[in-house]
Amino acid sequence: MAPRTLKNNQLQQQKRIKRPVSGVLLLDKPTGFSSNGALQKVKWLFQAEKAGHTGNLDPLATGLLPICLGEATKFSQTLLDADKAYLATVKLGVTTSSGDSDGEVLETLPVDVSRERLEQVLCGLQGTISQVPPMYSALKHQGKALYEYARQGIDIEREARQVQIFTVTLLDFRGDVVDIAVDCSKGTYIRVLAEEIGRQLHCGAHLIGLRRTRTAGFHLHDAVTIDALEAMTLQQRDRLLLTPDCLLQALPALQIDDTAAHYWCNGNPVWRAQLPPAGEFRVYDGADRFIGLGFIQPDGKLAPRRVVKPALSAGSE
Numbered sequence: 001m002a003p004r005t006l007k008n009n010q011l012q013q014q015k016r017i018k019r020p021v022s023g024v025l026l027l028d029k030p031t032g033f034s035s036n037g038a039l040q041k042v043k044w045l046f047q048a049e050k051a052g053h054t055g056n057l058d059p060l061a062t063g064l065l066p067i068c069l070g071e072a073t074k075f076s077q078t079l080l081d082a083d084k085a086y087l088a089t090v091k092l093g094v095t096t097s098s099g100d101s102d103g104e105v106l107e108t109l110p111v112d113v114s115r116e117r118l119e120q121v122l123c124g125l126q127g128t129i130s131q132v133p134p135m136y137s138a139l140k141h142q143g144k145a146l147y148e149y150a151r152q153g154i155d156i157e158r159e160a161r162q163v164q165i166f167t168v169t170l171l172d173f174r175g176d177v178v179d180i181a182v183d184c185s186k187g188t189y190i191r192v193l194a195e196e197i198g199r200q201l202h203c204g205a206h207l208i209g210l211r212r213t214r215t216a217g218f219h220l221h222d223a224v225t226i227d228a229l230e231a232m233t234l235q236q237r238d239r240l241l242l243t244p245d246c247l248l249q250a251l252p253a254l255q256i257d258d259t260a261a262h263y264w265c266n267g268n269p270v271w272r273a274q275l276p277p278a279g280e281f282r283v284y285d286g287a288d289r290f291i292g293l294g295f296i297q298p299d300g301k302l303a304p305r306r307v308v309k310p311a312l313s314a315g316s317e
Contacts, residue, residue, distance in 0.1 A: 022070030023241025
């Protein structure tokens with residue numbers, strides 16, 4: 001019986017009790033991790049029942065990757081739709097199959113570019129531009145990511161998309177290496193932007209470094225690394241979590257009493273004096289606990305769109 005008892009004990013030690021923890025972690029993703037790989041690592045460290053990230057970063061890229069745990073995953077779309085900011089390093093004179101340093105070199109060309117010409121090109125890329133998503137991307141075609149087709153040598157026709165480049169700032173220019181800061185809309189591929197810079201300079205280019213510094217109102221200087229998380233206790237990690245309503249700070253707040261909150265959390269529209277005539281709102285109960293996202297119906301009642309369980313929010317015991 002001893003060997004079987006030992007094996008059962010080992011299996012019990014391997015099992016991790018998953019917790020209904022909720023909140024948002026601002027992660028500084030390291031290079032070499034896929035976004036999903038970073039997500040799974042964070043989920044494991046928090047022993048979380050549920051987790052999701054808020055927009056892919058390539059394995060080459062580093063920087064801000066907000067991770068939603070538990071109830072916060074209900075609002076992750078708000079960050080998927082948010083504007084972003086990046087620091088990027090572009091290598092002139094070389095094109096690759098993927099548009100970044102992970103791809104095979106396709107062509108090498110001489111670089112004869114002045115700073116003035118480079119700044120003209122960067123200035124011309126500001127505003128609304130059209131981008132064709134790269135084959136080496138996570139976009140889906142018939143249920144498969146485009147990069148899966150690319151690895152098989154299959155090229156899928158992609159439609160161009162309109163994206164906004166709010167600013168492109170030249171930070172440094174070292175012969176054939178360019179450092180830029182980019183503020184842009186959702187859906188912008190910085191690899192494609194790097195290739196376009198090379199095309200307009202007639203020397204080709206690809207991305208060799210990328211770091212996301214901002215998404216919506218969240219900033220990289222508030223993020224934590226995986227190494228730092230691993231050195232913490234579970235309680236210390238929990239204290240890093242932002243409450244789920246941080247994802248909805250652009251919306252106004254409404255408070256309802258506990259009786260109304262009970263019915264509201266069970267899917268029922270409620271009436272409250274002096275409700276606004278229309279709109280979406282962060283909703284709080286009588287104890288000022290966030291209970292979800294609501295909207296005003298045509299009949300003037302506050303209806304639930306997304307309900308959260310306040311007892312599971314970050315920081316709760």
